[in-house]
Amino acid sequence: MDPVQSNAHHSRHVRHLWTAAGLIALAIGIIGAFLPVLPTTPLVLLAAYCFGKGSPRLRAWITSHPRFRASIEDWEATGAIPPKVKIFSCTIMAATFITSALLGLSPIALAAQGFLMGIGAIYVLTRPNR
Template identity: 45%
Template sequence: MTDRMSKYLHLALGWLCVLLGAIGAVLPVMPTTGFLILAAFFFTKGSPRLRQWLLDHAHFGPPIRAWEETGAIPRRIKWVSISMMMLSFLPTTLMGVSWPWIALQAVLIALGALYILTRPDA
């Protein structure tokens, strides 16, 4: 892959993550911060200017910087994330999905929550 193709790929992936993060800002079951952290990562190679724009953003910049500097997640974001994961589990149980899929989702949610809880507080 050429450098130019790589730059455009990273730029496109960065914008996709920004879009998903924006959707997550208004939909309670989608994460916002995780997608914006990914966007900052992709913009590192695709557009340092856009990466800096994300880092300088008044609302989204601090959690991205905290993650990049120390791997920390603000406590409020931890609890919102875990709450949304648990809330997303409810439709699965109410729709009559077979128990192996329910068990798989429960395990994945538990692993995700464990990962989030073991990160330092920002």
């Protein structure tokens, strides 16, 4: 196989992987709409990014979808997260940490969870508002 055909073949596989990652992120995000522990918006943003690398058709669909369009546009234009989403995200992180403590997770697990959620909360809270 000549190198040009090999690169085209490789890039097609890479695009399929990006598309699959986007579909998985979107599916988990949709599940998150019904289960408050899963963060819908970041997963939809991830899906839009993955679709941008793998499927222009799916990227066009998700960025024009009435439910997802505003969040994607806000994020891509300014990195904005609405205050309501910030409060919800931090509340879920705190509730998850408290639940983990009540369930008796080890101090090491709680420390790791608290540290990582703290980084997540700082990131969310320092993004601009919509």
